[in-house]
Amino acid sequence: MSGPAPGKASLPASLVLVGAGKMGGALLEGWLADGLPGARVAVIDPSPAPAMAELCAAHGVALNPASPAEPEALVLAIKPQGLEAAAAALAPLVGPETLVVSVLAGKTIADLKTRLPRARAVVRAMPNLPASIRRGATGAAASPETREEQRRTAHALLAGVGLVEWLEGEELIDAVTAVSGSGPAYVFLLAEALAAAGVAAGLPAEVAGRLARQTVAGAGELLGQSPEEAATLRRNVTSPGGTTAAALGVLMAADGLEPLMRDAVAAAKRRAEELAG
Numbered sequence: 680m681s682g683p684a685p686g687k688a689s690l691p692a693s694l695v696l697v698g699a700g701k702m703g704g705a706l707l708e709g710w711l712a713d714g715l716p717g718a719r720v721a722v723i724d725p726s727p728a729p730a731m732a733e734l735c736a737a738h739g740v741a742l743n744p745a746s747p748a749e750p751e752a753l754v755l756a757i758k759p760q761g762l763e764a765a766a767a768a769l770a771p772l773v774g775p776e777t778l779v780v781s782v783l784a785g786k787t788i789a790d791l792k793t794r795l796p797r798a799r800a801v802v803r804a805m806p807n808l809p810a811s812i813r814r815g816a817t818g819a820a821a822s823p824e825t826r827e828e829q830r831r832t833a834h835a836l837l838a839g840v841g842l843v844e845w846l847e848g849e850e851l852i853d854a855v856t857a858v859s860g861s862g863p864a865y866v867f868l869l870a871e872a873l874a875a876a877g878v879a880a881g882l883p884a885e886v887a888g889r890l891a892r893q894t895v896a897g898a899g900e901l902l903g904q905s906p907e908e909a910a911t912l913r914r915n916v917t918s919p920g921g922t923t924a925a926a927l928g929v930l931m932a933a934d935g936l937e938p939l940m941r942d943a944v945a946a947a948k949r950r951a952e953e954l955a956g
């Protein structure tokens with residue numbers, strides 16, 4: 680289920696970001712680029728990177744304020760293993776009206792409510808690495824108490840780093856983790872495997888590496904920009920009896936890429952379930 684349209688109007692009037700590392704920093708950059716005034720944001724991070732401290736200073740974002748007020752929304756972007764230690768300081772910031780948005784891998788809505796006892800509206804989200812260039816893919820699930828306008832706010836916040844897909848149930852987050860969360864690594868492996876195959880076909884390693892990298896990046900860009908489905912784009916470049924068809928005969932065989940990918944995603948999903956306990 681795709682969610683409501685995001686919009687500047689849905690960004691919260693007051694926001695606390697906890698953890699301004701890779702993901703938190705990308706989110707903050709996205710919000711500021713979307714027009715969220717820095718004065719509406721407070722960042723809590725005991726040792727922010729210099730670039731993050733500069734970004735906060737440049738936009739008037741309060742960095743580690745002495746006593747931040749209870750915000751309309753609080754975004755949690757610390758490492759999952761840091762939640763327990765951080766919770767005591769955060770719990771007073773989260774009231775029954777505060778929307779909590781967490782990107783913590785493996786931390787369930789129930790875990791978050793246990794640590795932040797007054798929280799009611801909790802959105803658990805799983806973004807992915809291309810969030811760092813605002814081309815991320817995020818799956819999100821909301822606690823039943825989350826009101827429609829809070830869901831819109833969560834959507835606007837997560838859309839700061841790319842696509843947002845709302846899930847019917849939180850249990851689907853493990854499948855999202857296995858598809859889009861871990862997915863960028865599968866695509867990087869495709870570039871590696873294509874380069875290695877190029878070397879086996881006789882190309883110098885550096886040439887094969889550059890060609891494979893640009894092929895994956897260029898095809899990804901084309902897919903991102905095109906209104907067509909991936910299968911249509913594939914068919915469009917496959918002449919019957921041609922070279923691409925010969926390769927796809929191998930990749931699309933009964934023991935080809937599709938069953939391999941199904942097994943890989945199933946393994947990642949099982950692991951996500953184990954890690955979430």
Ligand SMILES: NC(=O)c1ccc[n+]([C@@H]2O[C@H](COP(=O)([O-])OP(=O)(O)OC[C@H]3O[C@@H](n4cnc5c(N)ncnc54)[C@H](OP(=O)(O)O)[C@@H]3O)[C@@H](O)[C@H]2O)c1
Pocket residue numbers: 697698699700701702703723724725726727728756757758759761764765782783784805806807808860
């Ligand atoms: N990176 C991704 O692609 C990705 C994708 C999906 C989900 N996530 C989720 O995003 C979360 C953050 O990951 P990340 O890669 O951004 O990690 P990260 O770069 O290590 O960022 C975490 C930040 O939180 C800070 N921090 C630690 N304890 C804190 C506390 N008590 N209060 C406030 N800030 C605190 C850390 O400071 P120190 O460095 O000083 O400890 C660091 O700056 C994780 O839960 C992860 O599961 C990340």
